[in-house]
Amino acid sequence: MKFYKLYFSIVSLFLFSSCQIFSTSAQLKKAIVHGTLSPGLSKLEGHKLYVYSTNKTYLPVDSTIIKNGNFRFEISLNRQNIPFRARIVYSDTTRDKKLLDYYKEKEYIYFLRPLGIINPYIKNVVEPSFYVDFGENVIFPGEDTKTGFHTHRLASNSPQNDPFFKHVEIRLTHDSLQKKGVVAYNIKLIKQYPQSLYLLDQFFANRDHFTLIELKSMLNLFDTAITNSNNYKKIKLYLEYKKDNNTTIFKNDILETENGGSQQMFNNGNNIKLLIFWASWCAPCRAEIPNLKRIDSTFKNRNFSMVSISIDDNKESWKRALNYEKMPWQQYVVSDNNRDLLNIRYTIASIPLIFLIDDKNNIVQKYQNLDSVTLRNLESKIFALTHQ
Secondary structure, eight states, X not given: OXXXXXXXXXXXXXXXXXXXXXXXXXXXXXXXXXXEOOGGGGGGTTSEEEEEETTBTTSOSEEEEOBTTEEEEEEEOBTTOOOEEEEEEEEEEEOOHHHHHHTTOSSOEEEEEEOEEEOSSSTTEEESXXXXXXXXXXXXXXXXXXXXXXXXXXXXXXXTHHHXXXXXXXXXXXXXXXXXXXXXXXXXXXXXXXXXXXXXXXXXHTGGGSOHHHHHHHHTTSOGGGTTSHHHHHHHXXXXXXXXXXXXXXXXXXXXXXXXXXXXXXOSOOSEEEEEEEOXXXXXXXXXXXXXXXXXXXXXXXXXXXXXXXXXXXXXHHHHHHHHHOOOSEEEEOOTTTHHHHXXXXXXXXXXXXXXXXXXXXEEEEESSOOHHHHHHHHHHHHHHHTO
């Protein structure tokens, strides 16, 4: 028996990203995903297995019934015929007390557990996802681990899974002396993996690390096969937006409110602002709400205001979370009309994400996860700004 390092949390599949639309047009290419489950998962016989895109976590791409330990999905790829990163998952529950406390539940947590895919390049690593590509994607059982985890293998790699499983990473730096070498290294990577959506996604998430000229030169090296992908288009939109806009200046956008109306983010005239991006499914976001309530209580009468913007795709889940958390400041949710623009403007690679904005609408500071140190830093900056 081998022990495999789990490269993911079995509790949550919830990652932030914009919507990816799937179509059933007969002209679209098909991806066939089929295989056999590990013998340790025989309890799932007759149950459902699901395929989820990591870009759209609340709605499955497809589902199937497990028969004789086997499964088969026939998936029409998205309307641009672009491969996508997927998880194959099944329903499970846990009564672990720490997890119950963390997710504020009393009896048990229902969640979707992914099939682990053994990384063919990195020893003792199991991946929660892989890229679904055109044609056949065959999965067969791997070894069961000492921890009771049931692993699987992909029968073969593809232009998408090869760099993904190798954990090929772009290099980043803000050091002007190292920049030339870093860009040259990244160009070499793109030329080696010109069809890699995994690499493209990294450039999108880290776009602020590069000048417009650097980013454009690297983007142009990717294969035309992926120029219709969401993130390729978003980088192009980012280049156009940043060419004509100062991205360190806050824009008072119009967003959707809880009752379905729309209004500007901040409409009370207060000068110092705190802008919070979160989602109902994001446990770290929910965990820091008590600290945000403390900030609101401390500074709300000192020319200071807060708004939270949910990136939930599912508005009903967002409304249920609002009812449970009872945050006393203004709440908004992004819509399909402004999702990409907000993502580009604020570089929302992950949440929670918080921006402190001064009285001249300059973004003073960006925060991710309010631990004790960053919380003190944020409070001291708000105090200084509200007492000038």
